[in-house]
Amino acid sequence: MGRKITIEPVTRVEGHGKVTIQLDSQGQVTDTRLHIVEFRGFERFVQGRPYWEAPVLVQRLCGICPVSHHLAAAKAMDVIVGAGTGDGLTPTAEKMRRLMHYGQIFQSHALHFFHLVSPDLLFGIDADPAIRNIIGVAIHHKDLAVQGVMMRKFGQEIIRATAGKKIHGTGAIPGGINKCLSTEERDEFLKGSDPLNTKKMIEWAQGALDFFKGYHKKNAAFIDNFAVFPSSHLSLVGKDGALDLYHGVLRAVDSEGKKILNDVDYQDYLKYIGEEVRSWSYMKFPYLKSVGKSDGWYTVGPLGRLNTCDFIPSPLAQKEFEEYKAYTKGKPNNMSMHMHWARLIELLHSAEAMQKLLNDKDLLKNDLVVKGKRQSEGVGLLEAPRGTLFHHYRVNEQDQIVMANLIVSTTNNNEPMNRAVNYVAKEKLNGQKQISEGMLNAVEVAIRCYDPCLSCATHALGRMPLEVKLIDAEGGTVDVGSK
Amino acid sequence: MTASERLRVYVWGIGNPGRRDDGLGIELVRRIEERGLDFLHCEANYQLNIEDAYDIAGADVVVFIDASMEACAPYEFTRIMPSRNISFTTHALDAESVLALCEEINGSSPAAFMLAVRGYEWELGEGLSKEAADGLERATGFLLRVLGESSVEKMEKAETARHSGCRLTEH
Numbered sequence: 076m077g078r079k080i081t082i083e084p085v086t087r088v089e090g091h092g093k094v095t096i097q098l099d100s101q102g103q104v105t106d107t108r109l110h111i112v113e114f115r116g117f118e119r120f121v122q123g124r125p126y127w128e129a130p131v132l133v134q135r136l137c138g139i140c141p142v143s144h145h146l147a148a149a150k151a152m153d154v155i156v157g158a159g160t161g162d163g164l165t166p167t168a169e170k171m172r173r174l175m176h177y178g179q180i181f182q183s184h185a186l187h188f189f190h191l192v193s194p195d196l197l198f199g200i201d202a203d204p205a206i207r208n209i210i211g212v213a214i215h216h217k218d219l220a221v222q223g224v225m226m227r228k229f230g231q232e233i234i235r236a237t238a239g240k241k242i243h244g245t246g247a248i249p250g251g252i253n254k255c256l257s258t259e260e261r262d263e264f265l266k267g268s269d270p271l272n273t274k275k276m277i278e279w280a281q282g283a284l285d286f287f288k289g290y291h292k293k294n295a296a297f298i299d300n301f302a303v304f305p306s307s308h309l310s311l312v313g314k315d316g317a318l319d320l321y322h323g324v325l326r327a328v329d330s331e332g333k334k335i336l337n338d339v340d341y342q343d344y345l346k347y348i349g350e351e352v353r354s355w356s357y358m359k360f361p362y363l364k365s366v367g368k369s370d371g372w373y374t375v376g377p378l379g380r381l382n383t384c385d386f387i388p389s390p391l392a393q394k395e396f397e398e399y400k401a402y403t404k405g406k407p408n409n410m411s412m413h414m415h416w417a418r419l420i421e422l423l424h425s426a427e428a429m430q431k432l433l434n435d436k437d438l439l440k441n442d443l444v445v446k447g448k449r450q451s452e453g454v455g456l457l458e459a460p461r462g463t464l465f466h467h468y469r470v471n472e473q474d475q476i477v478m479a480n481l482i483v484s485t486t487n488n489n490e491p492m493n494r495a496v497n498y499v500a501k502e503k504l505n506g507q508k509q510i511s512e513g514m515l516n517a518v519e520v521a522i523r524c525y526d527p528c529l530s531c532a533t534h535a536l537g538r539m540p541l542e543v544k545l546i547d548a549e550g551g552t553v554d555v556g557s558k
Numbered sequence: 559m560t561a562s563e564r565l566r567v568y569v570w571g572i573g574n575p576g577r578r579d580d581g582l583g584i585e586l587v588r589r590i591e592e593r594g595l596d597f598l599h600c601e602a603n604y605q606l607n608i609e610d611a612y613d614i615a616g617a618d619v620v621v622f623i624d625a626s627m628e629a630c631a632p633y634e635f636t637r638i639m640p641s642r643n644i645s646f647t648t649h650a651l652d653a654e655s656v657l658a659l660c661e662e663i664n665g666s667s668p669a670a671f672m673l674a675v676r677g678y679e680w681e682l683g684e685g686l687s688k689e690a691a692d693g694l695e696r697a698t699g700f701l702l703r704v705l706g707e708s709s710v711e712k713m714e715k716a717e718t719a720r721h722s723g724c725r726l727t728e729h
Binding site: 117120132134135136139141186189190205209210211213214217220221223224225227228231241242243 | 574575576577584602603604607608609611612613642643651655658659662663682683
C-alpha cells in the first residue's frame with residue numbers, strides 16, 4: 076500500500092505550513108507539495124487608508140521582517156509624493172534608511188544561521204531534536220550561541236536607533252525619514268564597549284563565515300549535493316552591477332548565467348513578472364513572463380543575489396565573494412546548502428556597510444524630507460533578508476490607497492522550495508520501510524535553506540505553525556508528523 | 559519599601575497589534591508603562607527571540623504577557639521555569655526557552671511568570687474583541703496588584719488555578 080507523509084508544522088520556519096509526500100505501493104515518492112498559508116487579506120486591509128500610513132501599517136504583516144515591509148512601502152510612497160523612484164531622497168534620508176535596512180539584514184541573517192542552521196551543522200541533521208536546537212548550541216558551543224545573541228541584539232539596536240522603536244517603527248516616511256542619528260548614538264555603535272560595536276560585529280561575521288567554510292571543507296559531499304537543481308535567479312542589483320540590498324534595477328540570470336532580465340526599472344515590474352495561481356496552494360507562483368509559466372520561476376535571496384550581482388562593494392565581503400564564485404568557476408551556484416554560505420557573505424557585507432555608513436557625517440544632518448509632484452501610483456522594491464520584496468500601490472485624489480499588491484520574498488521562492496522538498500524527499504525517503512525523524516528533518520533542512528517566513532499567522536500561545544503527512548496510494552493518511 | 563528593596567521587575571509583552579487580540583500583550587504593557595513605575599522595565603515586541611535571553615538577565619523577576627487561544631478566561635497567571643525541551647522552533651522562541659538560553663549564557667535566569675490573557679479574534683485588523691477588551695481590564699488590575707508584591711514567593715501566591723469548567727480562581 077502506498078503512503079503519504081505530511082510534515083506539519085515544518086519546524087524552524089515561520090507561521091503555518093505543511094508538507095505532503097505521496098508514496099506509491101513500492102514506497103517510491105510520487106509527488107510532494109509544500110503548502111504555505113499566505114494571507115492575501117492584507118492587501119484589502121490597507122485599501123481606504125491614507126497613503127502615508129502604509130509604511131507603519133505594513134509592519135503588521137510580519138513579525139520577522141517588519142523593517143523590510145516598512146522600507147518597501149516607504150519607497151513606494153516616495154514615488155507617490157514625487158520624491159523620485161529611489162534615488163531622489165536627501166543623502167541623510169537615504170543613508171539612514173540604508174543603515175536601518177542593513178541592521179535588519181544583519182540581525183536576520185545572524186538569527187537564521189546561529190539559531191536555525193548551526194544546530195544542524197554542529198550536531199548533524201539526524202541528531203536527537205532534543206539537542207539539535209539553540210539551547211543545545213548554548214550548552215555545547217557557548218561562544219557561538221553568545222555571538223548569535225549579541226549579533227542579533229546589535230542589529231535590533233540599529234533598528235531601534237533608526238526606526239525609532241523595535242515594534243511599529245516610524246523612521247521612514249513618504250519622501251524621507253523623520254530623524255537623523257545623534258552623535259552619541261553613532262559613537263555607541265562605532266566605539267561601544269565589546270561586543271556591541273561594529274568592529275566586533277565584523278570580526279564575528281568573519282568568524283561565522285570561517286566556521287561554515289571549515290564545515291564545508293569536511294562535509295563537501297553533503298553541502299554540495301543536497302537539493303541541487305538548475306534554477307534561474309533574480310534580484311535587485313546596483314546600476315553598476317554591485318550587490319545592493321536597498322535600491323537598484325531588476326536583473327535575472329538563467330542557470331548558466333545568461334541574463335534573462337537585463338537591469339530593468341522595477342516600476343515596470345508588471346511587464347516582466349507574472350503570478351500563477353495553483354489550485355492546491357494559497358501562495359502564488361511568480362514567474363518571468365518572457366520565459367513563461369512553466370520555466371520562468373526563479374530563486375531569490377542570498378543565493379539569487381550572489382548569482383546576479385557582479386561584485387560586492389565592501390572589501391572583506393568582496394574577497395569572500397571571489398572565493399565563493401571561484402568554487403563554481405564563475406557560473407551560477409545552484410546548490411541549496413550554499414544559500415548559507417551566500418547568506419554569511421551578506422552578513423559580513425552588512426556589518427561592513429553599517430560601519431561605513433556610521434562613519435558618514437551625512438547621518439548627523441537634518442535635511443530629512445523631499446517632496447515633488449504628487450503621483451497616483453508607486454512601486455517600492457528592496458532585497459529583504461529572504462529575497463526580493465515588491466510593494467505596489469495606487470492612491471486616489473483623496474489620498475486613499477485604492478490598490479495594493481505585495482509579492483513577498485517567500486512567495487518568490489515558492490517553486491524552488493517545492494523543488495528542494497521534492498529532491499530531498501526522493502533522495503531520503505524512496506524505498507524506505509521506516510520513516511525516521513532524521514529523514515523528515517532532511518526535508519525541513521531543504522526548506523530552511525530558503526529561510527521562509529510564514530508569519531502571516533498570529534503568534535499567540537497555543538498556535539502551532541506547521542504539519543508532514545504520509546499518504547498511501549489510495550489516499551489514506553498513514554502517518555502525520557507533528558512536532 | 560525602599561527602592562533598593564524593590565524587586566527589579568521586567569514586563570515583557572508579546573504579540574502583533576495588527577492581528578486583533580494577538581495585540582493583548584502589547585496593549586497591556588503600554589498600560590503598565592503609562593503608570594511610570596520606576597522599579598519596572600517594560601518591553602514589547604512581536605515575539606520573543608534569542609536576544610531577549612540577554613536582555614532579561616538583569617531582572618529579579620520577568621513577567622511575560624501574551625495573548626492565548628487556550629487560557630481560561632479572562633487570564634491565567636503561572637510561574638514558568640526554564641525548559642531545554644524545544645519541541646519545535648520557529649524564528650521565535652517560547653518564554654521557557656528564552657529562560658533556558660538565558661541560564662546557559664549568563665549562568666542564571668530570573669524568576670519568571672506568564673500572564674496569558676485569553677483572546678478570541680485573530681484575523682488581520684485593529685482593535686481588540688469585546689471579550690478580550692474586558693479581559694484586558696481585569697488582567698491590568700490584577701497585574702498591577704501583583705507587581706506591587708515584595709517577593710517572588712508572594713507573587714507565586716497570586717498564581718491562578720485552573721478548575722473544572724475552566725473557571726478562574728483569583729487569590
